Amino acid sequence: MGNQLLVRSDTTRTTLQPLTDSDSVAALLDALRLRTVRELRLALPRRPYDRRVRERAALLSSELVRRGAQVRVLHLADVARDPAQAEDLRRIAASGAQLRALPHLPIWMAVADRDLAIVPSDPGQGDSPATLLRGRSLVAGHQALFDQVWASSAPRDDRAGPAGSAGLDEREREALVLLAQGLTDEGISRRTGLSVRTVRRTIAGMMTRMGAQSRFQAGAEAARRQWI
Numbered sequence: 001m002g003n004q005l006l007v008r009s010d011t012t013r014t015t016l017q018p019l020t021d022s023d024s025v026a027a028l029l030d031a032l033r034l035r036t037v038r039e040l041r042l043a044l045p046r047r048p049y050d051r052r053v054r055e056r057a058a059l060l061s062s063e064l065v066r067r068g069a070q071v072r073v074l075h076l077a078d079v080a081r082d083p084a085q086a087e088d089l090r091r092i093a094a095s096g097a098q099l100r101a102l103p104h105l106p107i108w109m110a111v112a113d114r115d116l117a118i119v120p121s122d123p124g125q126g127d128s129p130a131t132l133l134r135g136r137s138l139v140a141g142h143q144a145l146f147d148q149v150w151a152s153s154a155p156r157d158d159r160a161g162p163a164g165s166a167g168l169d170e171r172e173r174e175a176l177v178l179l180a181q182g183l184t185d186e187g188i189s190r191r192t193g194l195s196v197r198t199v200r201r202t203i204a205g206m207m208t209r210m211g212a213q214s215r216f217q218a219g220a221e222a223a224r225r226q227w228i
Helices: 022-032 051-066 083-094 136-152 156-165 170-180 185-192 196-210 215-224
Strands: 015-019 039-044 070-076 098-102 109-112 116-120 130-134
Touching (some): 015 022, 022 109, 039 136, 051 083, 070 083, 070 136, 083 170, 083 215, 098 215, 109 136, 130 136, 170 185, 185 196, 196 215
Parallel strands (some): 070 098
Antiparallel strands (some): 015 130, 039 109, 109 116
């Protein structure tokens, strides 16, 4: 399916290539791991693409972060409805990527640097096939859309920078680390020696401070802010 197109770096070439199914999208994400990518933007709603695509996105994110690339991910705030998606997003957060949650996210997209994007062929249809875009003139609009949504979803205290973590005590920091690892309240209680009630109260307080709507979002947000 023309993976060589992904490996070459040619910002002057403009192409549009239909992708017929989730297998082709997953294969393209795999092929991106062979390319030098400095920045990746991912928007991951619950549909239309299946778990194979999300798994490949998680692997790609981890690899790119390891190589020093910037990876930013938009996802739905309510991931509890899909445990598999929650696990994929937890892996992405653990890799060091930046995540932000939104109540609504209708469009799927993957934008690599400024000259390559995988987007729905028809954003108005939930089961629309995808299209590969090459060339800055084709990709610029999707890049701008992602950046606009990313900026509008910033937590209110984002401008405060790393100093926002100064109020965390050791108990809170340890609870956040274990929460991000997926431990239950009972598991965190056993590891820290705190009562389950204290663990729940501690996590609830931190969720309020971060504006997190779920425990998974709290762990991802803590990692994004470099609190853990």
